[in-house]
Amino acid sequence: MTLSRSSYAVAPAESSARETDPATTEAALDLLAGRTLVVLTGAGLSTDSGIPDYRGPGAPVRAPMTYQEFVATPEAQRRYWARSHVGWRRMGRAEPNDGHRALAALDPLLLITQNVDGLHEAAGSQRMVALHGRVADVICLACRETSSRAALERVLDELNPGWIERHGSAMTKPDGDVELDETEDFVVPTCGCGGPLKPDVVFFGENVPPDRVARCYAAVEALGTSGALLVAGSSLTVMSGLRFVKRAAAGGTPIVIVNRGATRGDALASYKLEVGCSEFLGELRDRVLRLSA
Numbered sequence: 001m002t003l004s005r006s007s008y009a010v011a012p013a014e015s016s017a018r019e020t021d022p023a024t025t026e027a028a029l030d031l032l033a034g035r036t037l038v039v040l041t042g043a044g045l046s047t048d049s050g051i052p053d054y055r056g057p058g059a060p061v062r063a064p065m066t067y068q069e070f071v072a073t074p075e076a077q078r079r080y081w082a083r084s085h086v087g088w089r090r091m092g093r094a095e096p097n098d099g100h101r102a103l104a105a106l107d108p109l110l111l112i113t114q115n116v117d118g119l120h121e122a123a124g125s126q127r128m129v130a131l132h133g134r135v136a137d138v139i140c141l142a143c144r145e146t147s148s149r150a151a152l153e154r155v156l157d158e159l160n161p162g163w164i165e166r167h168g169s170a171m172t173k174p175d176g177d178v179e180l181d182e183t184e185d186f187v188v189p190t191c192g193c194g195g196p197l198k199p200d201v202v203f204f205g206e207n208v209p210p211d212r213v214a215r216c217y218a219a220v221e222a223l224g225t226s227g228a229l230l231v232a233g234s235s236l237t238v239m240s241g242l243r244f245v246k247r248a249a250a251g252g253t254p255i256v257i258v259n260r261g262a263t264r265g266d267a268l269a270s271y272k273l274e275v276g277c278s279e280f281l282g283e284l285r286d287r288v289l290r291l292s293a
Contacts, residue, residue: 028271033287036227037108042234048097067206082186096123099278102285110219133201142195159187236263
């Protein structure tokens with residue numbers, strides 16, 4: 001069964017944000033360093049690249065546009081693209097951080113990311129599934145043709161001169177758009193077939209493509225009891241990521257969760273660490289390299 005991004009249970013409780021003691025962190029590193037890994041990443045991994053997350057400590061409450069809202073009216077589509085046009089300039093300039101680079105060097109059996117920012121690809125990760133797609137791609141909802149976001153951005157610039165300059169101070173949101181209410185004058189092009197354009201990402205309320213889910217399940221199941229699942233920077237609030245933690249737990253696979261703040265998978269984890277993702281992943285990469293030397 002394919003579950004949507006909006007399949008929620010109870011949200012995680014607030015965390016004390018107390019740093020995990022070094023001995024526990026060392027034990028988690030020891031567990032992971034000698035095992036085949038599948039890694040699941042979330043928005044918390046990209047905060048060091050300047051992209052805010054949804055549910056980290058101190059993050060404001062956000063209500064992203066759902067798929068149903070987006071497809072309902074041209075006004076909703078205009079509102080989305082007006083905000084996203086501003087936010088794209090910031091997300092498009094973001095660069096991989098030490099955590100992204102460490103994961104590229106580790107080259108796990110499979111890297112599953114819930115992020116749409118493309119930073120894992122930019123860091124050089126190869127064996128990966130972008131579970132929710134990539135904001136750098138655009139799809140037509142009528143003919144299903146895909147195209148480059150960069151090409152669309154050039155058209156949006158031509159149709160909306162000065163838009164970026166007028167709204168450049170708007171607050172960035174996690175999915176690459178911004179907080180902006182004045183969108184009535186924004187002009188949005190359509191596909192050559194006349195259909196509406198949408199970023200090729202899985203919105204809340206939209207299903208993750210089944211082939212992506214199947215590939216992730218297969219990798220998690222292949223770990224058995226000798227591998228490990230590492231979660232980095234995800235609160236696991238939506239089922240699209242939590243299901244892989246549940247599948248790993250059902251198979252007896254050890255689970256390590258690195259996230260500042262409680263997650264819905266904490267009760268299933270062998271270790272839950274309140275430490276920085278970039279620092280932990282760098283330590284793990286160094287430890288694995290020492291073992292293989």
